[in-house]
Amino acid sequence: MITLDAVSKRYGDAVAVQDLSLSVPAEETTVLIGPSGSGKSTLLRLMIGLTRPDAGTVVVGDTTLTAATAPSLRRRMGYVIQEGGLFPHLTGRGNVALMARHLGWAADRIDDRIADLTDLVQLDPDRLEQYPPELSGGQRQRVSLMRALMLDPDVLLLDEPLGALDPMIRADLQDDLRAIFRRLGKTVVFVTHDIGEAGFFGDRVVLLRSGEVEQQGPMRTLLDDPASPFVTDFIQAQRGPLEHLHEDRE
Amino acid sequence: MLRDAILPPPSSFCAPLVFLLSLLVLVASPPSLAHGQQTDSTLTVGSKKFTENVILGWMGTHLLRSEELPATHREELGGSRFLWEALRRGDIDAYPEYTGTLLREILSDVDVTRETLADTLARYGVAMSQPLGFNNTYALGMRADRADSLGIRTIGDLRDHPDLTFGFTNEFMDRGDGWPSLRAAYDLPQSARGIDHDLAYRGLQSGQLDVIDLYSTDAEIERYDLRVLEDTKDHFPSYQAVFLYRRDLQTRAPAAVDALTRLEGQLPADTMQALNARSAIDQVDEAQVAAHFVNRTLGLATTFAPDTRAERLRRYTADHLVLVGVSLALAVLLGLPLGIVAAKRRLLGPGILAVVGIIYTIPALALLALMVPLLGLGRVPAITALTLYSLLPIVWTTYTGLQDLPGSLLESAKALGLSPAATLWRVELPLAARSILAGIKIAVIINIGAATLGALIGAGGYGQPILTGIRRANLGLILEGTVPAAVLTILLLGVLEGVERALLPRSMQT
Numbered sequence: 001m002i003t004l005d006a007v008s009k010r011y012g013d014a015v016a017v018q019d020l021s022l023s024v025p026a027e028e029t030t031v032l033i034g035p036s037g038s039g040k041s042t043l044l045r046l047m048i049g050l051t052r053p054d055a056g057t058v059v060v061g062d063t064t065l066t067a068a069t070a071p072s073l074r075r076r077m078g079y080v081i082q083e084g085g086l087f088p089h090l091t092g093r094g095n096v097a098l099m100a101r102h103l104g105w106a107a108d109r110i111d112d113r114i115a116d117l118t119d120l121v122q123l124d125p126d127r128l129e130q131y132p133p134e135l136s137g138g139q140r141q142r143v144s145l146m147r148a149l150m151l152d153p154d155v156l157l158l159d160e161p162l163g164a165l166d167p168m169i170r171a172d173l174q175d176d177l178r179a180i181f182r183r184l185g186k187t188v189v190f191v192t193h194d195i196g197e198a199g200f201f202g203d204r205v206v207l208l209r210s211g212e213v214e215q216q217g218p219m220r221t222l223l224d225d226p227a228s229p230f231v232t233d234f235i236q237a238q239r240g241p242l243e244h245l246h247e248d249r250e
Numbered sequence: 251m252l253r254d255a256i257l258p259p260p261s262s263f264c265a266p267l268v269f270l271l272s273l274l275v276l277v278a279s280p281p282s283l284a285h286g287q288q289t290d291s292t293l294t295v296g297s298k299k300f301t302e303n304v305i306l307g308w309m310g311t312h313l314l315r316s317e318e319l320p321a322t323h324r325e326e327l328g329g330s331r332f333l334w335e336a337l338r339r340g341d342i343d344a345y346p347e348y349t350g351t352l353l354r355e356i357l358s359d360v361d362v363t364r365e366t367l368a369d370t371l372a373r374y375g376v377a378m379s380q381p382l383g384f385n386n387t388y389a390l391g392m393r394a395d396r397a398d399s400l401g402i403r404t405i406g407d408l409r410d411h412p413d414l415t416f417g418f419t420n421e422f423m424d425r426g427d428g429w430p431s432l433r434a435a436y437d438l439p440q441s442a443r444g445i446d447h448d449l450a451y452r453g454l455q456s457g458q459l460d461v462i463d464l465y466s467t468d469a470e471i472e473r474y475d476l477r478v479l480e481d482t483k484d485h486f487p488s489y490q491a492v493f494l495y496r497r498d499l500q501t502r503a504p505a506a507v508d509a510l511t512r513l514e515g516q517l518p519a520d521t522m523q524a525l526n527a528r529s530a531i532d533q534v535d536e537a538q539v540a541a542h543f544v545n546r547t548l549g550l551a552t553t554f555a556p557d558t559r560a561e562r563l564r565r566y567t568a569d570h571l572v573l574v575g576v577s578l579a580l581a582v583l584l585g586l587p588l589g590i591v592a593a594k595r596r597l598l599g600p601g602i603l604a605v606v607g608i609i610y611t612i613p614a615l616a617l618l619a620l621m622v623p624l625l626g627l628g629r630v631p632a633i634t635a636l637t638l639y640s641l642l643p644i645v646w647t648t649y650t651g652l653q654d655l656p657g658s659l660l661e662s663a664k665a666l667g668l669s670p671a672a673t674l675w676r677v678e679l680p681l682a683a684r685s686i687l688a689g690i691k692i693a694v695i696i697n698i699g700a701a702t703l704g705a706l707i708g709a710g711g712y713g714q715p716i717l718t719g720i721r722r723a724n725l726g727l728i729l730e731g732t733v734p735a736a737v738l739t740i741l742l743l744g745v746l747e748g749v750e751r752a753l754l755p756r757s758m759q760t
Contacts, residue, residue: 048665074667085662088757089680098676099666131757147666 001026001155001187002047007056009042009211016042018211019056026154029181029188031202033195035234039211040191044159047189048077060155075099077155078148082163085144086132092143093128096150103151117146120183122176138169145180155187162197174200195235207231292320293499293506296333296342296627299326299706299717300447301530302386302467302522306346306513308540310493312552313509316544324627325536326717328615328706329421330356332622337494338374341626341708344495344510347378348386350487354427364488377497379510381490383517384467388427388486390479391464393454397477404480405436408461416442417450417459427487428463435485448721465489467519469527491517512548533722559730562715567734569710572629573701574694574738577636581693585641586686589648590674603649610642614700618707632701632709639700640693647689651682684758687750691743698739702731712738 002024009017017039024030024047032040045051046058049070058065060073086095093114100110118125121142132140141161148156161177162170178201181188190201198205199219206216215227226232293314297307304325314321324342327333334356336342352367362370368378390405397403400411408414422428423444432438445453445462451470453459464471464478471478493510500507521543528539541554557565588606592599609617617639621631655678663673679686705713712731719727751759 050661050665071667071669074665077665079662079665081658081662083658085658085665087659087662087677087681089677089683089755091755099668102668102672102676131755133757 001061002189003059004043004046005057005059007046007053007058009039009046009051009053015211017046017053020212021056022206022213022216024187024189025204026187027185028203029190029201031198031205032189032191032208033193033198033202033205034208034214036193037210038208040193040208041159042211043208044157044189044191047155048074048079048157075103075151076153077157078145078151078153080141080144080148080156080158080161082160083140086140086147088132091129091131092123092135092139092146095132095143096128096146098147100150113150114146117149120149120180121145136169137165138173141165141173142176145177149184153186155189156181156184157189159191160193161190163192177201195237207234292322293344293503294322294324294342296324296327296336296345296708298330298333298345299328299721301469301536301721302465302526303346304536304721305525305529305540305543306382306491306493308537309513309544310344310346310510312537312541312544312550312554313512313548314506316550316552317505317509319503319506319509323537324708326705326714326721327627327708328619332619332627332707335623336627336708337376337496339626340496341628343499343506344493346382346491347494348489348491349381350387350427350489354487355425358426371494372497375497377495377500377507379493379495380514381492382513383491383515384519384522385488385490386465386467386519386522387481387489388422389464389466389481390432390461391454391471391476392461392479394475394477396460397479402477402479404482405432405438405485406482408438408440408479409436412439414440414460415458416440416461417445417453418442418463419447419450420444422463427485432485435483446720448723452723467522467526469523469530472523473527473531491522516547530722533724562730563734566710566712566714566731567738569629569704569714570698570701570712570735570738573632573636573704573709573711574697574742576629577633577701578640578690578693578697580633580637581640581644581697582690584637585644585689585693586648588641589645589686590652590679592645592649593652594674599649603646606641606645609638614639614703615706618703622707627708629704629709632704632707636697636701636704640697643689643692643696644686645689647685647692648682651685651689652678654685655681681758683754684750687746687753691746694742694746695739698735698742702735 004020004022007017007020008015020039020043022043032043034040042051046053047060047065049058049065052067060077063069063073065073086092087098090098096114096117097110100113114128115125118128123139123142123146127135127139128143132143135143144161162173165173174197181201188201192198192201202219204217205219205222207214207222209230215222215231222231223235226235295307295310295314297303307323307325311321311323327336330347330351333342333345333347337345349364349367352371353362353364357367357370360370371378390408392402402408402411418429423442424430429442433440445459447463450459450462451474454462454476455474464476466478470476493513495507495510525539525543528534529536535556537554537556541552544550545552588602592602612620614635617635618632621635625631625634659677659681660673663677668676701711702713702716704711705717712735714731715727716731719725719729719731
């Protein structure tokens, strides 16, 4: 669904992504993981054209991402970031409906779509009439997800969407999000630095190190057959994923 | 004679901007504004902003009206240059002037003598009446008691008292026959500072000033018991009062020329000084002083009922609202896009911010003065200047409001697929609205204050009673302008507060 071919990106002297090629399969959840500075967020931004590669190409579907194709491609991709990126001057509903209104959707169609999405993300509809600063962190991320899904995109990109939430709410949202991903069957790219979360969500996990792919595949492969001592070190730095793997084996 | 600063020529850097803006003002203004508020058949008399000239202006106006000619009086304009330019442009048809001012100041670059003055004026399309009777020359004055105790009688005597404090009108400080040449002629050791003429008398009274420049027909000479120092070297030229009028008046309205020239020779110095005292000291309205004189001396039957305070207030308020309303609207219409361009275009941004900043550093009075040669008198130049003056806060707060938006929000807009224009309209401007509204509020405060200076170029408004009040040392009149201006400021800020509450979502209100 998304193909990166020999993509490089530097910020000044710092290499963010180095000659990286990667294929994101359709209708699966791919998790990008790695330590801070490994290039995972940059990779996500390259996929939606918020960052332009210094070299290489990004192809979404069968369209090469360029300045000219970016606006229309972005409407086929939903993007959620850590703090949600909701506009504080608009209510939850205003945020969710923004693009649809801009594109001239009829009011009925917008209302129907929002009603469906409210069900999907399990948000109290009253919350939609509130402004982002009036919502809890978890509610904001649910609204943010609704906004990303409003135009029914093929691809959903999430950049540490749960990173700022406390553990209980985070666990709740993790369950809900995974259910949503499975129900919608969309192509999902999910960035996290939490190996537990990666295992929980990822059909495939891509472990990045210094802007290059260290290893990719199902989490089990990374566990059972690590490509390098770095993979083992990275996974063992956190204990969480083992529990989920037990669940998955059952 | 000129009692005000001679104004600098318009500097070229803002001239294109001014023309563009004045075009906008013309488009935005009701038709009646475009040509100085009156129809072509109405004759306009101008006067400078000191008592004697205002009285003379009223005499001319009464005389024109006695010939059944429709006439208005634009009184208290900001300086001789304003009137000269306005006369040549046709914004006014006549005004009282002094031969010395013409020779030494207005035509100082031209080879002209008293004998060739009328012919020279004709080249500029201007005609001159015969002298009205008095010679109102420049002089230096001191309190008589102080002069006596120091033994000072002549200007030359000042040389022996280098510690004396001199305070001169700003115009006297740099006009051709003013302080620099006087100082050289008498070899005086003192330095001097510039001060408003009406305030200078008070400085002299309180002892803060020892020597001021004055005019030989000033009513204050007697009132304050002043000593006029003898000009033993005949430094100061003769300042015969005359009426200047446009030459085309001779064909356009010959009766007007006949009317104005009836004043020739009718005003000896003691008469003028007495009339000045009636106004400056007894606080009688200049229009009435002038009416009384022309009725008694020239057998007219002019009646002049001064406006009541309520009528005046209504007129000032209407004028002031037009100045403030139109200029603020234009400043928002121009400032908002300029602020947006400044924020969005890296190359243009610093230039735009610098230009509006530089405009703001021009004192409001000077900015008004720059407008007169380009746009004449009245509302159009005043609104143009006020618009330019109000740009700074609006442009800068728009710029900073847009610059300070969190990058994550702009990325969110981009990631959603919003175009730059839609992002600006749907996201950036609403988020910067608080900042922009703050800029507009500052512009309101600046604008209402600066608009009081509009009276100096004949735009009326609350500045009119302030000017008159300063001239007559009449606190009541000053308050007649300052209090409504303050009330208007508070009201407008209240309106903007309401706009803010209505426009901004509750998440963005404090």
